[in-house]
Amino acid sequence: MTLRQLRYFAVLGQELNYRRAAEKLFITQPALSTAIKQLEQHFGVVLFRRNTREVALTDLGAAWLPQVQQALSGVDAVVDNLVMLSGTRRGVLRVGYLIGTGADLLFRLVRHFEAAYPDVTVEPIEFDFADPTAGLADGTTEVAIIRPPVDLPEHRMLILDSESWVACLPRDHRLSGRTEISITELLDDPIVCAPLTAGTWRDYWLAMDVRGHRPPTIAAVAATYEAETTAIARGLGISFTIVGRPALRPARHRLHPRQRPPAEPHRTRLEARQPDAAGRRPGSAGPGTVEHRRAGTGVITEVYE
Template sequence: MPAMNVELRHLRAFVAVADAANFTRAAEALRIAQPSLSYTIRQLEGQLGFRLLARTTRATSLTPAGETFLVEARAVLARFEEAVGLARRMAVGEVGTLRVGYLIGAVVDLVPAIMRAFADRYPELDVELVEYDFSVPRCGLDTGETDVAIVRPPLELSGVRELTLRTEGCVACVPERHPVAGQTEVDVARLLDEPIVAAPGAGRWRDSWILNDVRDEPATVACEAATFEAELQAVALGRGLSIVPASAGRFYVRPGVRFVPITDLPECTVAVACRADAPPAARNFAEVAVRTAKEAAGHRS
């Protein structure tokens, strides 16, 4: 069978004539000249090799082949419109799959609210949620495992946009018998000679949580812990202290440890981050996350 060059315009023209049963009315509906419409139909019939329409001076009707072709032509046009609509929705981030990472312990009270708000706004998106421990603070953004992530900066990643969700103070997590355990606050200088529990790995993120940014000498690392559970257990056993966000004192209370606010450390941040080349759904998620965080902050105030 020779190759055919049938275009959507041919199908639309044919369906219009079939619906109107008249070339003049069909041309008016398509907003084209009648001679142009007649030429388009002749092109289509020439490509197909058979007649679709029976024309007389009084009426235009479908041939038996035309009746069969009309059903399929309508189906092709409907499927095309469906494909265009689906692709358009994909392009604006309304459908598809979104891979979301989040750092363990980061805004544990806010993550469920963000996920619910996002599901309400984009119900046809399939969201894959992955939790990362302290050994992977970039939460898959650097490897492409995730499209967007809820993280605690600094990430040290180029081409990544960060939007702040929350800021909070830092506290010292110390054994319950530690000399500062009963204090209402403590200066960071008081903590620098103590052994400290660190996240696995290396880099600025780990350094910031073991206070290397404010030390003259590197920290004495007592042990490493990849989760809050492991970290608090190490502190409770007296192996060292740790530096944690203030929210840890609310969500990770454990026997044997105390949380003491640090007066002179900068606040730490939770952010939603995505790469510059992330899919539109990732940017949509970031917008929903920021809006949800602002709403939650308003309710708390």
């Protein structure tokens, strides 16, 4: 049993919905389902009743939930105290950020942090789409501003801001003159995507969750916004991205998504490492997150250059 499994149980026990719990934890639903099953199998118990319509705590799960919540609160408090007592708020703090992700927000945070902790030197490091965790996965950075979903269960996170999904089209695209377009109308279009190393993050921006059995046609692989915009300007394909990004080339249109009412916010986050069951050292700074909302299968609106 790990702290990660306990945190997953606590969030699912509160939300009683796999989709909402996964989004709150910034992981995929299959990853959450697997972790809960492993926890149940480890103890030989059933903590949730599941069917196609709902998720509910069993009597055992309901009795255990407040105890787990109390234990997790105690762990977080102990970790915070360890950071304070160990004097780790000195030295260098490496802050990663995904290219084009909240750069203005990052530098505001850096200025405030350096004013509050003058003994800490902040080193911002930019990452391209090949590593959507911005260095957190391999320990290159301690804190990062990123856009989920990524599989980083041993991290704490906090929402900082919100962004909207958009679809980017070449100027001469067949739908560029429309004022409303459903995502499903674009699923057969060739698409520009991130490298395979981006994993679940790549799948998300390929809209794999709404494709069903319709595999995407990959038009080009791009690790940077510049490569992505160049491929779309050449008419190779489309892409899905966010509103808050660098200016687009003249040969492109972009479309704002109108959010589907049942859809939950999708979050981009600034997050910091925290110890797992093996007692890893936490990051030196507090956690944070940037949120953006996805249209899902809803309607994308407001076409403009």
